[in-house]
Amino acid sequence: MTCARVRSxxxxxxxxxxxxxxxxxxxxxxxxxxxxARHLQSLxxxxxxxxxxxxxxxxxxxxxxxxxxxxxxxxxxxLAMVFRSSRARRPLIFPSLVTAxxxxxxxxxxxxxxxxxxxxxxxxxxxxxxxxxRVLPASGTEANPLFPSADVGLPRARPGERVSQELLAQMAxxxxxxxxxxARDGTVSAVTLLTGDRLLAQPLLDALRQQKFEPVRLRGRPxxxxxxxxxxxxxxxxxKSIPSS
Amino acid sequence: xxxxxxxxxxxxxxxxxxxxxxLVERCRQGDPSAFARLVALHEGMVFNLAARLIGDAEExxxxxxxxxxxxxxxxxxxxxxxxxxxxxxxxxVNQCHNRHRWWRRRKKDCSRPLDELTPAxxxxxxxxxxxxxxPYEELRRRERSGRVQTALSxxxxxxxxxxxxxxxxxxxxxxxxxxLGIPEGTVKSRLARAREALRVxxxxxxxEGDRT
Numbered sequence: 001m002t003c004a005r006v007r008s009x010x011x012x013x014x015x016x017x018x019x020x021x022x023x024x025x026x027x028x029x030x031x032x033x034x035x036x037a038r039h040l041q042s043l044x045x046x047x048x049x050x051x052x053x054x055x056x057x058x059x060x061x062x063x064x065x066x067x068x069x070x071x072x073x074x075x076x077x078x079l080a081m082v083f084r085s086s087r088a089r090r091p092l093i094f095p096s097l098v099t100a101x102x103x104x105x106x107x108x109x110x111x112x113x114x115x116x117x118x119x120x121x122x123x124x125x126x127x128x129x130x131x132x133x134r135v136l137p138a139s140g141t142e143a144n145p146l147f148p149s150a151d152v153g154l155p156r157a158r159p160g161e162r163v164s165q166e167l168l169a170q171m172a173x174x175x176x177x178x179x180x181x182x183a184r185d186g187t188v189s190a191v192t193l194l195t196g197d198r199l200l201a202q203p204l205l206d207a208l209r210q211q212k213f214e215p216v217r218l219r220g221r222p223x224x225x226x227x228x229x230x231x232x233x234x235x236x237x238x239x240k241s242i243p244s245s
Numbered sequence: 246x247x248x249x250x251x252x253x254x255x256x257x258x259x260x261x262x263x264x265x266x267x268l269v270e271r272c273r274q275g276d277p278s279a280f281a282r283l284v285a286l287h288e289g290m291v292f293n294l295a296a297r298l299i300g301d302a303e304e305x306x307x308x309x310x311x312x313x314x315x316x317x318x319x320x321x322x323x324x325x326x327x328x329x330x331x332x333x334x335x336x337x338v339n340q341c342h343n344r345h346r347w348w349r350r351r352k353k354d355c356s357r358p359l360d361e362l363t364p365a366x367x368x369x370x371x372x373x374x375x376x377x378x379x380p381y382e383e384l385r386r387r388e389r390s391g392r393v394q395t396a397l398s399x400x401x402x403x404x405x406x407x408x409x410x411x412x413x414x415x416x417x418x419x420x421x422x423x424x425l426g427i428p429e430g431t432v433k434s435r436l437a438r439a440r441e442a443l444r445v446x447x448x449x450x451x452x453e454g455d456r457t
Contacts, residue, residue, distance in 0.1 A: 011437035015418075046444040049393045050412045054386075058292040058306055063284040065306075066313045067277075198307075206303060 001029050006036050010043055069190065155182045155213040155225060163207050168231070175232040176201040180208055184222040186215040194228075204231070265329035272320050284313050287330065290414070291337050297409050298341040300398040308340050315340070327423045334414070334424045338406050345402050392454055396446040404439035411436055 006029045012018050013026050030037050157163075176196030183189040191208045193201050215222045268286075271279035291312050296305035315336050323332055397405055410416045410424060418436070422429040 007441075008437070011440050012433065017433065042448060043440060043444045046396075046447045047412050047440060049389065049447065050397065050408060050443065053297065053390055053393055053413065055289070056293045056296045056302065056305075057289060058309065059302075060306075062288040062292065062306065062309045062313065063281055065310050066284055066317075067281075069310060069314060070317065202303065 001025050003029075003033060003036050006030070006033070007039055010040055013040075014044065014047070065190070069192070153216070155186070155216045155227060158186070158212045158214060161212045163204065163211065167203060167207055168233075170203065171200060171231070171233050173233055174200050175230070176204070178205070178208070178229045178231070180211075180227045180229070182213050182216060182225050182227060184215060184224050186213045188213075189224070266325065269320060269323060269325070269329060272317075280317060283316070283329075287333055288313070290330070291333065294334070294337050294409060294414065295341055297394070297397065297413065298338070298402070298405055299344060300394060304344065308337070308344060311340050312336050327420075331416075331420055331424050334410065334416070335426070338410075338424065341406075342402060388454070392450040393447065396443060396450045399446045399450075400439065400442045403435065404442050407432065407436050408439045408443055 006026050009018060009022065009026050013023060016023075018026065030040060174197055177194045178196075178201065179190075179192045179194055180188055181190040188209055188211050191205050193205060216225050217223065268279050268283050272283060288309060292305055292309045295308040295312070296302050299305055299308065312333065316333060323329070397408065400408070406425070407421060410421045411418075416424065418429050418432045421436075422432045425432070427435075
């Protein structure tokens with residue numbers, strides 16, 4: 001058996017997949033050929049090192065994030081729904097709007113006022129009007145952070161928790177549209193990229209997930225809200241006239 | 246309270262050893278605790294495989310979420326011809342492959358190597374049952390892991406996938422064939438080429454490490 005033939009069989013030899021006569025021939029060759037024996041040794045060592053790689057564990061529960069996303073997707077009349085269903089193929093509205101953006105512009109829409117304010121303090125948070133016949137979870141909860149009130153202000157980031165200007169300044173030219181769900185305790189329960197380049201947005205998404213806000217209250221009651229951010233960066237160069245000679 | 250939180254708590258109700266078929270059936274009936282249980286059972290495997298395939302822990306978190314969303318949406322199509330785990334392996338490999346193609350198409354590679362994880366990530370590295378190691382031993386082990394990951398990342402995606410499924414996840418060739426949707430003979434020949442490619446790249450990485 002030639003060295004090349006033996007080396008082509010080493011993988012099967014290690015797995016014990018060779019027939020007995022071929023295995024014996026390979027074994028005999030390996031005993032008499034130091035080069036092929038070293039080849040087998042280095043192959044075995046490489047596979048052992050691969051198998052010995054430490055197991056990586058996620059730093060945060062994946063389940064909670066998955067449930068957040070399922071909630072966001074099924075909760076109903078939010079901008080998220082409009083954009084999520086379409087973003088894979090053709091974003092609906094924004095490309096035509098964002099081309100007008102200059103430098104870095106951040107728009108915080110906050111809680112979307114859909115129809116009316118509550119009549120009294122005691123009245124429970126009402127469900128938002130059903131969407132395609134489905135009744136939605138109570139408004140102001142993490143499962144439905146869109147609710148009918150114009151009385152809710154934007155959540156304020158806790159001191160030292162603002163997204164740094166440096167991070168925004170590092171962004172390449174482009175536009176992203178994000179939804180952040182701020183839970184009732186002020187933590188961020190979900191950040192969803194609605195439109196835009198994921199690679200462009202990734203550092204910002206990571207930073208936003210770690211952000212902490214002052215809990216948003218509506219008449220003394222903590223509520224969850226959605227925050228929408230449109231961030232557009234376009235470099236602008238001043239026109240420099242060339243002096244005529 | 247978010248429904249997701251409720252679901253996670255009620256997951257405790259489901260026995261930990263519920264067989265796949267029971268879990269799948271209960272998921273199909275819309276039982277959120279069954280799906281929470283399914284995620285809890287497989288999230289470690291999904292994250293580790295995705296992180297090793299992509300070589301980027303942050304990206305792997307997103308992939309892991311996408312994998313379980315796909316599992317949730319397509320569970321109705323799971324026919325039970327392979328095990329649930331094999332089916333999930335297939336989704337992980339496909340999701341990672343899509344991301345890999347996406348990066349290549351844009352000629353971008355912003356991956357952050359796994360040995361450059363944040364301190365919090367590093368602290369979560371599970372070193373198996375080797376017991377406490379000295380700082381020197383720990384450093385050496387990390388260096389070696391870094392080189393193995395570099396070598397692994399330098400082989401083709403198909404080779405990386407088959408190596409991880411075989412050597413790390415310890416799947417049989419038959420199970421790998423079911424996972425990747427290729428004949429068993431192809432698995433064996435691809436595995437042989439992948440092992441040789443890894444051997445060559447790893448030797449080069451180790452020699453380079455010794456020189457520096």
